[in-house]
Amino acid sequence: MMGATNFVWLTFDSVRGDRTSIGGYDRETTPTLERIGRRDDGYAGSCFSHALWSQPSVASMMTGTYPSMHGLGSHNEVLPDSIPTVAERLSEAGFETIGISANPFFSESTGTHRGFDRFDFVNGTELAREAGVRGSLSFVRNLRTFSGGFTLERQRHNPDYLLNEIVKDRLQDGAEGDDPFFLAAHYYGLHHPYFPSPKYRETFADDLPMSADEAAELALSNSRDVYERIAEGPIDDPEAATALDNMYDAQVAQVDALVAGLLSYVDNLGLGDDTIVVITADHGDLLGELGLYSHKLVLHDALVQVPLAVRGSEAVVDAAMANAQHADVMQMILSELDVDTDGMHGAELTEGPRETVVAQRGDETREKTLSAVREFEPDYEHEHVLAGMVTMLRTDEWKFVTGTDGSMLYRLPDESEDVSDDYPGVVERFETTFDVWMDEHGQPLDSGDHREFDDDVKSQLADLGYVVE
Known part of the structure; x- marks a missing residue:
C-alpha cells in the first residue's frame, strides 16, 4: 500500500x-x-x-x-x-x-x-x-x-x-x-x-x-x-x-x-x-x-x-x-x-x-414501470423500449441497443431514429462485439439469496417513486 x-x-x-x-x-x-x-x-x-x-x-x-x-x-x-x-x-x-x-x-x-x-x-x-x-x-x-x-x-x-x-x-x-x-x-x-x-x-x-x-x-x-x-x-x-x-x-x-x-x-x-x-x-x-x-x-x-x-x-x-x-x-x-x-x-x-461503452437495463425494470404507467394509460407502449436484459454498446458515432425482441441502431447525437436498415454492416459489427463481450463479462451469477425490504425501506422507496411489491 x-x-x-x-x-x-x-x-x-x-x-x-x-x-x-x-x-x-x-x-x-x-x-x-x-x-x-x-x-x-x-x-x-x-x-x-x-x-x-x-x-x-x-x-x-x-x-x-x-x-x-x-x-x-x-x-x-x-x-x-x-x-x-x-x-x-x-x-x-x-x-x-x-x-x-x-x-x-x-x-x-x-x-x-x-x-x-x-x-x-x-x-x-x-x-x-x-x-x-x-x-x-x-x-x-x-x-x-x-x-x-x-x-x-x-x-x-x-x-x-x-x-x-x-x-x-x-x-x-x-x-x-x-x-x-x-x-x-x-x-x-x-x-x-x-x-x-x-x-x-x-x-x-x-x-x-x-x-x-x-x-x-x-x-x-x-x-x-x-x-x-x-x-x-x-x-x-x-x-x-x-x-x-x-x-x-x-x-x-x-x-x-x-x-x-x-x-x-x-x-x-x-x-x-x-x-x-x-x-x-x-x-x-x-x-x-x-x-x-x-x-x-x-x-x-x-x-x-x-x-x-x-x-x-x-x-x-x-x-x-x-x-x-x-x-x-x-x-x-x-x-x-x-x-x-x-x-x-x-x-x-x-x-x-x-x-466501447456498455450499459444495461433489466426486464423487471421495464415490466414494473410499464405496469405502473398503464394504471394511467392502459394501452401505453413506446417504440424505443426493448424487452429483456437490454445492453447498450456505444462509441463516439454509434449507439447499438439490443434486447430479446430485437435491436436498434442510432447515429449519435440523434437517439430518436433507428437507422439499422441503413447500416446493416454497422449492426453486424456490433452484434459480433456484443457476443464477445457477453462471453467475457456478461454471464450472470445467481446469489441464491432472496430477501424482503422492511416496511421503512419500502416506504422510502415508494417516496422515491419506485414500484414496491
Missing part, C-alpha cells in the same frame, strides 16, 4: 452530465466541479454509468462488474458473495472502510454494504438523530439554502444537508484514525421530485416566464408522480416545460454548492493533500427526451452520461478519460492505491481510451 492516501467516493443521485458546466452546458451549474478540473491533480468532465437506475449502477460502482453479471436490478435481489466489493478489497489492504447512504439500494438490503467497517443507512426519520444536535441545528439554519424552506411536507425537503453533516463526522473519525480510510457516500442528489431550495431556485430565474417560486411549484407537480407523467407524454405547456428544466438546473447548482462546503471541510481537516476524492452520479434523468421522464426505460445518454470530477489521483489525470465508465475509474484508483483489482471489469485507461 502506498502510505496514508485516503479515498472518498461521493455519489449524487440523478445528475445528468449534460446539465453540468463540466459537461459543456452553457449555464454555470457546477463551478465547484470546474475548479477541480483546473487543479494540477484534478479532472472534471463526463463519464458513463453502467445502468439507468440506482440499484444496478451502485452495484457496478461498488464491485467494478457489469449488471448482467452481478444481477442487482434484474435476476438478483442481493449481491452474490462470489463477487468481492471494493470495500472488501480495500479492507483487506488495510484501509478503514466507512459507508453512508440515503438510498436503500446502497445498503444491507442489497448486500452492497459488505466490507464496510462502519455502514450507516439513514432514512428520513433517522437523519436528524444521526446528524446530532449540532448538525440538526445547522440544518434548521440552512432550510432556505439547502432544503425546501419552512414546510412540513416531506417531498419539499432535500435531506442532503443533514447527510453531509454525517459525512463530515465520519471524515473527522477517519482523519483521527491510524489507518488510511475509504469513505463512500450516496446522496439524494436530484432524485425526483424536483424542488430546489428557495435560495437556489433563483439561480437562473432571469430566464423564467414566471416567478421562481411558481416555477418550483410547477416542477414539483410535474415530477411528483413520474408514472403519471410518463403516461401523459411530453409536457405540452411550454412554460411548464421551461419551469421543469430551470428547476432541475437550479438543483444541480444546489448540489454543487454542497460539494464546495464538503471539500472545504476535507481541506480544513488537513486531508486535502492526502485524499483522492471522486464526485459523480449513479445515473441521470430524462426531461422529456423521447417523450419520457425520470430514469426507467431506455438507455438514453441523458441517463447514462453523468458528471465525474476527481482530485488527488495522478492515474486519472494521466489517463485517456474519453468514454470512461465508473468501473474504469474505480479500478484505476484501486490500482493506484496498490489494491488488488483481479476480476474487475474496468478498462485500462492508462493504456488508451475505452473503445
Whole structure:
C-alpha cells in the first residue's frame, strides 16, 4: 500500500452530465466541479454509468462488474458473495472502510454494504438523530439554502444537508484514525421530485416566464408522480416545460454548492493533500427526451452520461478519460492505491481510451414501470423500449441497443431514429462485439439469496417513486 492516501467516493443521485458546466452546458451549474478540473491533480468532465437506475449502477460502482453479471436490478435481489466489493478489497489492504447512504439500494438490503467497517443507512426519520444536535441545528439554519424552506411536507425537503453533516463526522473519525480510510457516500442528489431550495431556485430565474417560486411549484407537480407523467407524454405547456428544466438546473447548482462546503471541510481537516476524492452520479434523468421522464426505460445518454470530477489521483489525470465508465475509474484508483483489482471489469485507461461503452437495463425494470404507467394509460407502449436484459454498446458515432425482441441502431447525437436498415454492416459489427463481450463479462451469477425490504425501506422507496411489491 502506498502510505496514508485516503479515498472518498461521493455519489449524487440523478445528475445528468449534460446539465453540468463540466459537461459543456452553457449555464454555470457546477463551478465547484470546474475548479477541480483546473487543479494540477484534478479532472472534471463526463463519464458513463453502467445502468439507468440506482440499484444496478451502485452495484457496478461498488464491485467494478457489469449488471448482467452481478444481477442487482434484474435476476438478483442481493449481491452474490462470489463477487468481492471494493470495500472488501480495500479492507483487506488495510484501509478503514466507512459507508453512508440515503438510498436503500446502497445498503444491507442489497448486500452492497459488505466490507464496510462502519455502514450507516439513514432514512428520513433517522437523519436528524444521526446528524446530532449540532448538525440538526445547522440544518434548521440552512432550510432556505439547502432544503425546501419552512414546510412540513416531506417531498419539499432535500435531506442532503443533514447527510453531509454525517459525512463530515465520519471524515473527522477517519482523519483521527491510524489507518488510511475509504469513505463512500450516496446522496439524494436530484432524485425526483424536483424542488430546489428557495435560495437556489433563483439561480437562473432571469430566464423564467414566471416567478421562481411558481416555477418550483410547477416542477414539483410535474415530477411528483413520474408514472403519471410518463403516461401523459411530453409536457405540452411550454412554460411548464421551461419551469421543469430551470428547476432541475437550479438543483444541480444546489448540489454543487454542497460539494464546495464538503471539500472545504476535507481541506480544513488537513486531508486535502492526502485524499483522492471522486464526485459523480449513479445515473441521470430524462426531461422529456423521447417523450419520457425520470430514469426507467431506455438507455438514453441523458441517463447514462453523468458528471465525474476527481482530485488527488495522478492515474486519472494521466489517463485517456474519453468514454470512461465508473468501473474504469474505480479500478484505476484501486490500482493506484496498490489494491488488488483481479476480476474487475474496468478498462485500462492508462493504456488508451475505452473503445466501447456498455450499459444495461433489466426486464423487471421495464415490466414494473410499464405496469405502473398503464394504471394511467392502459394501452401505453413506446417504440424505443426493448424487452429483456437490454445492453447498450456505444462509441463516439454509434449507439447499438439490443434486447430479446430485437435491436436498434442510432447515429449519435440523434437517439430518436433507428437507422439499422441503413447500416446493416454497422449492426453486424456490433452484434459480433456484443457476443464477445457477453462471453467475457456478461454471464450472470445467481446469489441464491432472496430477501424482503422492511416496511421503512419500502416506504422510502415508494417516496422515491419506485414500484414496491
